[in-house]
Amino acid sequence: MDILSLFITVPVITILALVFTRGLKQARIVSMIGSLVQFGMAINLVFAYFKERAVNNDIMVFTKDVVWFKEFNIHYTIGVDGISVTLLLLTAIVVLAGVFISWKMKDLPKEFFVSLIVLSIGVYGFFISLDLFTMFVFFEIAVIPMYLLIGIWGSGPKEYSAMKLTLMLMGASAILLVAILGIYFNSNADGGALTFNILEIAKVNIPFEVQKLFFPLTFIGFAVIGALFPFHTWSPDGHASAPTAVSMLHAGVLMKLGGYGVFRVAMYLLPEGAQHWSWFFIILATIGTIYGAFSAIKQTDLKYINAYSSVSHLGMVLFALLMLNKTAWNGAILQSLSHGFMTALFFALIGMIYERTHTRDVTKLGGLLKVIPFISVIYVIAGLASLGLPGFSGFVAEMNIFVGAFQHEDLFYRVATIVSVSAIVVTAVYILRVVGIMLMGPVKNEGFLTLERVTWYEKLGILLLLIPIVGMGVAPLWLSDMILDSLQPFIQGVL
Amino acid sequence: MERIIFYVLAVIMIVFAIASVTSRKMLRSVIYLLFVLCGIAGIYFLIDYNFLAAIQLTVYAGGIIVLIIFSVLLVHHIEMELEIAKISKQILTSIACLLGLGLFLTTIYSYEFKVVENTLTTTTSDIGAALLSYGAGGFILPFEVISVLLLAAMIGAIIIAKGKKLTDKKDEIV
């Protein structure tokens, strides 16, 4: 078994083991062990990657290729570069943290953990696959369990939210499938066989007319899950209804599939299309950035605030990807990672607050800093990280995006950049508003005085997410250089 | 002579068939059907399949019609008027049927049938021999299958029609 396929097999084994468990205690232990192994593997992969990279100069390393459907030339092709390695690490950490946060899952724990891990299989598979079709299959595997997870374990109008989320993502998948087939059927433009293999398609000069047609489809297909304005509306409802761990995984990891897909497929395979269309999508992404931030100001539900904040932050990811240069792309990847950790942390904290106070309405909360100091302090830290304070990952990512975006000569791009930059002020407004209302001020409710302190497993989950945020923020060099190295071949393809 | 008889029979059949599917009285509808069936038996006589005609009369006119009449009497009041479909639906259906008929007829008339002139008479014994032989042109196997089928249908009909006691009704609905 090669090092990458283990990322699929270990969760599968975990699921099989879960089937034989009884009750919450066994289920969570098994899931924890499974995710821990996964986490260990992800860390090991980082080191293995560096070792391999030293001797191997291919675009992708650890590649493997198995045919699984010969007629259409569909392969199980896998391989990673620095970008996927970091995203795999992100996934492993968020899943592990998610398991800790769901330590007290009361209803149907076994089924819950199974769905959660199925979801993670989809994500892992997506990040390692190099075959468009396999990628698409994993994409679907990641999206479908979402419906169950929200529909069964959610709160509020969960059926509605689950339905909305699934339908919109399915709609996006439909568009995406068309796009993938479009790319597939033009993958023999230079002669040769039709193929789904990304690396091989990248060598082909797909005609401009085709690129022009399929780039928007690919972009939108992926960007819906990356919460592109105006296709973001599934996200607030979905997050609000989802149980904590699912929100974490969803916002933290699943939404990253969008940016990653755009980067790996839309930008890499259809570079001319990207250049042709970038102006249009930059407008959308810029609107999303500002619009999400402004929407967040007026929300009262914590999860809505965070969901809109995700729209804003991920708008920045797409924005950076569309800038088509290395620095901005580096920023986009960093922002994906940073937002993944941050938003997962946010949702974990919101979940904890909700569990204790039974409300997510900020206007009903107040003075939490006094009663649950640990959670509140971490919330402040997460907030500061989210508004791009130096020393945290958000700053590193945003600066890369802005500096990269500013490298564009064109005035239009400059203006878009400046508009996007101004989102950092609005972000500060809504973050500090929440911090001010919810954590500071007098304790609003007598009942809050007896709130339960943070537990060990919650602490563990929080720290797991906090450490990478601080680590990335304090010492970004190795990560950013690793990503920059991996970006080199891609940017050459585009320019 | 035969021509006239045929046309008379044809007219009878068509008229009563139409009456049968449009009549608003159930029982009348069944009786009109009886006429049609008899007309068909007449056709059989005309083309010299006497045995078949007899079967037609006994099984259809004698058996099936009686069966239907019984069921009508069981489930209907004699006076009850039948509900009729919406006019639009009637018209649409007629158009579709007429078009279909036109299609059939054009197909039939555009095809050259290789008619073999003959005056052969098929006797009952011929049919019997065909039914019971197992060589070429023999139908023993289907015959047996049909008989089993009839038996099964009979048993089924009895079981279904027998029904259950009314007290069990609730469970059935559930």
Next chain:
Amino acid sequence: MIPGISIYEILTVTSILFFIGLYGFITRKNLISILISIELILNASVINFVVINKYLYPDMLQGVVFSLFIIAVAAAETALAVSIIIGLYRQISSVEVKEIETMKH
């Protein structure tokens, strides 16, 4: 062979009968009426069997034998249909199609 009558005329008549039956099948709203329409359709086709046998292949018996089978099956079918109708009537006191629709839920 009916002297003076071509196969076309007979087939025309049976086609007419067939479509009348079809019309009845679609438009009638009562189970028994539908049964009647089905009988019409069946009979129209039986005639075709017989006539084609007689006109085109007089020295064979397949058409006739099949007619016999059809009649037998029709009888069985009618018997079953009637018993179902009666059974239904016991349950819902009606044999109207629209009432039975509820069964599919």
Next chain:
Amino acid sequence: MNFSSIILIPLIPLAVFLLLGIFNKKIKPLASGYIGVAGLLVSTLLSINTAYHYFFVYGKSDGVYQTFVEKTVWMNFTDTLAIDMGVQIDPISVMMLIVVSIVSLMVQIYSRGYMKGDDGYTKFFAFLALFSFSMYGLVLATNLFQIYIFWELVGVSSYLLIGYYYTKPSAVSAAKKAFIVTRFADLGFLIGILIMGYYTGTYDFETLNNPEGSAILNWASTSFMGLSVLTWALILIFIGGAGKSAMFPLHIWLPDAMEGPTPVSALIHAATMVVAGIFLVARLFPMFYFVEEGFALNIVAYVGAFSSLFAAIIAITQTDIKRVLAFSTMSQLGYMMLALGVSGYEGHEGLGYMASMFHLFTHAMFKALLFLCAGSVIHAVHSNYLKDMGGLRKYMPITNITFLIAALAIAGVPPFAGFFSKDEILVAAFEHNKLIYFIGIFVAGLTAFYMFRIYFGIFWGKDTKYEQKPHESPLSMTFPLLFLALLSIIGGFIPFSEFVTADKAGFEAHINYPLAAVAVGVGLIGIALAWVFYKKENDLADKMVNFFGPLYQWTYDKFYFDEIYLFITKKILFNRVSAPIAKFDRKYVDGTMVGIGNKTVLASEKIKGMQSGKVQDYAFAFVAGVVIIALVFIYLWTS
């Protein structure tokens, strides 16, 4: 040249912060106070050591102070652009090290007494350490991005410290306001950095500031809307500086920031953080001076002058002593800005620059002293308002004396520190721009007046009856007062022009006696007026209030700037922008998506009728279908 000791200067407070922050609950309050002070003491000694060695041992070569840089790459942007982390040693950074160290140390010592018994004692010292770390990082920064990073960090420390009493809603909103207003300014700063980085290809101060460097020489190569892009960048960077230094119209956060504990006000909002804006302009001074013949520098001068006047006028009417001091700070910051704005570059031309730095230095001392004294008073009477004070000289002799020294210093009375620095500012202004000079001299008078207004109001004036007899503060609080008072007296005699100049060469500065006499005269008039109005209880002040009527009310309400901002944020931004967007999102964007869903359901509801389960309908469809298909086929066949 020993960089490792210099690098330790910021790292020690960071270590203290992490220690106190992470083991918040485990450390006894008393111990945390000692840890904080001890850590900072080490940093201070290292700073003094650095300063001594730099200025007197190795710093000078060929009569010019050299710049020493030690840095390492922190993050790469492109092949050429990167963020470096490092330390830069040159006259202003060393001077700032001294200022930050001394004031921080004094404030920490003072806080041990002032904050005694507070719940968040440990937290307080942790935040102070964080602030010291950030401020050290800021002054030692080698490039624009590093300064921006620490710039944000001091901003957040300021936020945390203003919101220290987080159960008090006014403190929370003040903290929020401070952060958001400065963040807004930082937006300008950041865009400025982006422009600067793109057009000059570097963020390094050394490269940028080199008068013969390509950045300065090629300023005219690209222009935007009639001005050089670099001018735009400098203006935007100045906006960042103006936000931090509370220049008009971004000053509104500073008075509110007084909600924080008084030692914090002394440290952050008087002596160190607020001068970051001045420091930034000084840092980029060659760029400001050379690019587009100092266009941006003129803006700096006028904004500084106006802010100075504006704040001084408001300060006269305020009744909260901390707010008076806050506006006074703003006014003095404006002074420093205008001094930078009227400065030249070489030799004696650079008097304004040197005066600005000098004033920064002396102001840090006496303004910190004023705040600490005010803190001592507040500590004694438990109120911020002048109406609750009076006649305190009997109870608090040390505070009285030290406050008087500080007030004389700020009023520019010789031989106190403020006299020297202020005098040189006025000389520089006089030589370059008469209008600004007159504003400056007028502000000097106002300063003397409002400062003595509160001095007399607190320590003289009416004899207020106190519920609890006020008492002098403990030694931990009076020691910093005395120490800073000493510095306020002797600070002026430092020959600053030898050390800190625009071209780093040093020159001889002389007191310009006629101008000094005018300035001192105006200051004395101000003091005298205050004496007349406030020394004894009388109704002169009330009469004046009535005389000015609405003008007084306007000034008292700070010209309604808070209200304007509130209107813009609450009414326009929140209600006219944000709320509609949120609603638009739910109603239209989401509505469209949901609408598509609903329409699909509706359509299926309609189509559902076709799949009725009615065999007859199916039969009809079947027949019709067969017929149509057949007809189509026949048609195709025949044609």
